[in-house]
Amino acid sequence: MPTMPDLHLPTLTLVVCVVLFTAASTMTLVGLTQRTYRGFSWWTTAQWLNTLGAFCLLLKDHHPWLLPVSALLTLQWPITMLGGLRQFYIRSDFRTPAWVDLLVLGLGSAAYLAIWSTSAQDLGARVATFSFASVVCYLYAAWQVHAVRDHKDGRESPYLRAILIFLVVSAAVQLPRLFSAISVWGTPVLDPNHILQPIVLVALVAGVMFSVYMCLLLTYERTELDLRESHRQLRLMADFDLLTLVPHRRHFVELATQALTLSTPGGATMMRFDLDHFRLLTVDHGHAAGDEALKLLASSARSLLRSRDLVGRLGGEAFVALLPETSVADALHVADRMVRHVDKARTHQQRPPLSLSFGVVQMQPGESVEEAIHRADEAMQEARRQGRNRLVRADDLQGRPVFSASRPLGMD
Numbered sequence: 001m002p003t004m005p006d007l008h009l010p011t012l013t014l015v016v017c018v019v020l021f022t023a024a025s026t027m028t029l030v031g032l033t034q035r036t037y038r039g040f041s042w043w044t045t046a047q048w049l050n051t052l053g054a055f056c057l058l059l060k061d062h063h064p065w066l067l068p069v070s071a072l073l074t075l076q077w078p079i080t081m082l083g084g085l086r087q088f089y090i091r092s093d094f095r096t097p098a099w100v101d102l103l104v105l106g107l108g109s110a111a112y113l114a115i116w117s118t119s120a121q122d123l124g125a126r127v128a129t130f131s132f133a134s135v136v137c138y139l140y141a142a143w144q145v146h147a148v149r150d151h152k153d154g155r156e157s158p159y160l161r162a163i164l165i166f167l168v169v170s171a172a173v174q175l176p177r178l179f180s181a182i183s184v185w186g187t188p189v190l191d192p193n194h195i196l197q198p199i200v201l202v203a204l205v206a207g208v209m210f211s212v213y214m215c216l217l218l219t220y221e222r223t224e225l226d227l228r229e230s231h232r233q234l235r236l237m238a239d240f241d242l243l244t245l246v247p248h249r250r251h252f253v254e255l256a257t258q259a260l261t262l263s264t265p266g267g268a269t270m271m272r273f274d275l276d277h278f279r280l281l282t283v284d285h286g287h288a289a290g291d292e293a294l295k296l297l298a299s300s301a302r303s304l305l306r307s308r309d310l311v312g313r314l315g316g317e318a319f320v321a322l323l324p325e326t327s328v329a330d331a332l333h334v335a336d337r338m339v340r341h342v343d344k345a346r347t348h349q350q351r352p353p354l355s356l357s358f359g360v361v362q363m364q365p366g367e368s369v370e371e372a373i374h375r376a377d378e379a380m381q382e383a384r385r386q387g388r389n390r391l392v393r394a395d396d397l398q399g400r401p402v403f404s405a406s407r408p409l410g411m412d
Helices: 009-033 040-058 066-075 077-088 098-118 123-145 158-183 197-239 249-261 278-285 287-304 328-348 369-385
Strands: 269-275 310-315 318-323 356-362 390-394
Touching (some): 040 066, 040 077, 066 098, 077 098, 077 158, 077 197, 098 123, 123 158, 249 310, 249 318, 249 369, 269 287, 269 328, 269 369, 318 328, 318 369, 328 356, 328 390, 369 390
Antiparallel strands (some): 269 356
16 A cells, blocks of 8 residues: 655645645735736635634644534635636536535535544544545536636637646546445545555646636736727727727828729729718707718618628718719619618608718829718718718819719618
8 A cells, every 4th residue: 555654744744734824825915916807806716715724734733623523614615716706707608506506516525524523533434435535526516617718709718628627637636536435335444645645635736726727817818808898999999980980091091002002094983971960950950860860871881882882980970981883873772772761761760850871083094092071071062062961973073173063872
């Protein structure tokens, strides 16, 4: 039967107490000074209870009743850690409700206390019962962790996989002690080394330090994911108009410039369009009606345009669209469809009457996006001067504001 006579058990227990106290203090310090998440307090509590169990083991020679207390405090560790994971991954689907965790721990603790109270001199029976309950708790926790997925990004964290492996290994480490204890069940055992207690203490220290490291890594991983999401949202706010969900002017110019590099020179059309009498709409019907009108126009444009077309909001009621590989004649049909779509949706939603003014230009080879927007804006302003609710095409090949005759659109 294997023994470890070279390890002095009281000294080893004292070292274990110091290491566990350091680990628990580190968790507490992180919890007090850093951003943490739901479940971190459970993990910290598990470490402190484990530390308290080690101190009880250190004092058992003076107070024998502390030995079963130490065993119970050690037994709780995988279940308390699992409770923290339930909170940390609160949106994940665990295999059983949380009350089953308490039931598993309660049954294991009750079995150990029953053997302890009825087998005062049978150390093998006590250790075998404790080891069996510990193996069950570790494997149960591993079974639950195997089902966890981080719903923030739909993936399984590598640190979570490491915890799963750790739980399985921790259960396996208990098996030699379980078999050794079973082999001496009913036989007086004077030396705890005969039931491999030093090995268990060393494994306990290694396991606790590993678990502390994994808990911190899980916390920092979640923080990094949150920072990435915050950066994405800030980027979205910087690049897109949150009311209409189309790009702001700056981002539209960036996207349009990139799109033009993939388009035939002179083959794209720039279209400027506005809601007519927008200020009167907000005065007569309120700002909420104005916001709804802007959202309606933007959604109509997004639904009618092709995937390679771009639409953006320049500010206020002013919108712009880039139509690659599109002639002005085709852009006129797009404007007609947009007018009909807005009018149909407006009627269905029982919104106030709306009309649109359009300015359309064919982009010239080498012309910048800003220059094309300026020419299209001049054409749109001409449509307003001619009475609104119409479309004007600018034919200024040399940059002069020469406009075609306006074309009335379908809304009155």
